[in-house]
Amino acid sequence: MPNFSDRVERISISGIREVFEAAGDDAINLGLGQPDFPTPDHARQAAIDAIEAGKADAYTENKGTRSLREAIAEKHRTDQGIDLDPSNVIATAGGSEALHIALEAHVDAGDEVLIPDPGFVSYDALTKLTGGEPVPVPLRDDLTIDPAAIEAAITDDTVAFVVNSPGNPTGAVSSEEDVREFARIADEHDVLCISDEVYEYTVFEGEHYSPMEFTETDNVVVINSASKLFSMTGWRLGWVYGSEERVERMLRVHQYAQACASAPAQYAAEAALRGDHGVVDEMTASFERRRDLLLDGFDEIGIDCPTPQGAFYAMPRVPEGFVDECLDRGVVVVPGEAFGEHGRGHARISYATDESELREALDVMADAYEAAK
Ligand SMILES: Cc1ncc(COP(=O)(O)O)c(C=O)c1O
Known part of the structure; x- marks a missing residue:
């Protein structure tokens, strides 16, 4: 073998x-x-236009085109009131790559990462690929993520915990109170909160909240993606944002593994973000x-x-x-x-x-x- x-x-x-x-x-x-x-048609058309104009032939900046990152920053400003510098965004090959570079940049062999159980399958697998140890944290009976269970599971070896709302596979949406708790736990215990928000736009009752709105430190990174927001799973375009220092470390991984996200997909996602919702x-x-x-x-x-x-x-x-x-x-x-x-x-x-x-x-x-x- x-x-x-x-x-x-x-x-x-x-x-x-x-x-x-x-x-x-x-x-x-x-x-x-x-x-x-x-x-959406306007997203497809933007990719076609970019290709026909010869704008999609070359590598873009490693982090993605400036105008896409500006559209992403604008989105988070409008939706969550987050003051996001477009320099602190990396466009990735879907939320999948965003999760990968977030974990790769922060987790060492033997480090523990708390993940929701049941939870999206990549959290366990990508943690193992870093050499780290996924630690499953059970959900409440209503299948929401329980901040108290996360806090209780933190040890000296814990470097990060993953939260995901709206959730796959549960459809559960975390309350504002719980999301404030995620931010507090990240701040007080000095562990990274990786917040996977790829289903952000699909909320039926209540509202979507991000721990980024409530953190008082730089201990949150956010994963998002055009895949589920705009029905663009095949385009492979997501993003991650966080503090300048964290983005610089994640960019090291992204730069060598990916160079940049696909250029046509970047143009399509920008149009989806800026266009009619x-x-x-x-x-x-x-x-x-x-x-x-x-x-x-x-x-x-x-x-x-x-x-x-x-x-x-x-x-x-x-x-x-x-x-x-x-x-x-x-x-x-x-x-x-x-x-x-x-x-x-x-x-x-x-x-x-x-x-x-x-x-x-x-x-x-x-x-x-x-x-x-
Ligand atoms: C919770 C969650 N996060 C991230 C992803 C990754 O999606 P993509 O790589 O298409 O953006 C998925 C896909 O199913 C998901 O369910």
Whole structure:
């Protein structure tokens, strides 16, 4: 066997794709983590224009074009009142790369990183790639991230904790009070809070808050992305921002691993940020209708599910065997344990699919539930 790094041997390819493939082409797929809307026309057109004008042929600045970073800074000023210097933003290959460079720049072998459990799969894998130790922190019963549980899990080896609101796989949205606590914990314990806000625009009840609004130190970095904000998952354009010093360290990783984010995608994302947000409102309204449809269906079946307040995921409590019974009947849902040990006993259901398919899937889930319970 060739020699592989111990770090890469600690992680494996996510099994979720294999489940999709095994389920066949005519299955109803409630496993996908992307909006089912087209990228806004003005974003597509901006990329076309940039390509035709020859503006997208060359490397951009390592951090991304100045005008994209200005649009990102403007966005955070408008949405959260954050005074962000465009020099302290790095445009990345999606939120995925943003998470990678944030962890790579801050975590050493043996350092502990607290991650939500259940939580997005990359937190565990990317921490392991740095040589660090992911420490899963269980959620509350309503699937929100519990600041007290984070604070209790901090040890001398903890260098960072990850929070994610609205959350994948839970759809949970953190309250202002909890987000203030995240900032306080980062400040008081002098640990980095990595705040993954890629679902920021998909909030049904209440508002989105960022710990960056409340921190009194430089202990917060924010991850965001055009992927879910503007239905641009294929474009691979995200960003990270933080203090000048932290950005300089993250840029060292980004510069050697990536050089710069794809130029056409930068132009498209800038247009999405600066352009009409009507599409975003439409998407959110549509996800909310589908969430309600799904929850009503669960109610009828007798499935217990904390009410998701954002993103496009629900995480009901399901009996053992439910996921397989769904798969056998042609509906793909993801077992909760794919997102951490505490996800066991749940399934993640993505409702980024049309309402008629959702209704069909609910009929199937009713049968699957009867068979499994
Ligand atoms: C919570 C969360 N963070 C980050 C990402 C990364 O998304 P992207 O790399 O497409 O921006 C995802 C994608 O599913 C996600 O669910």
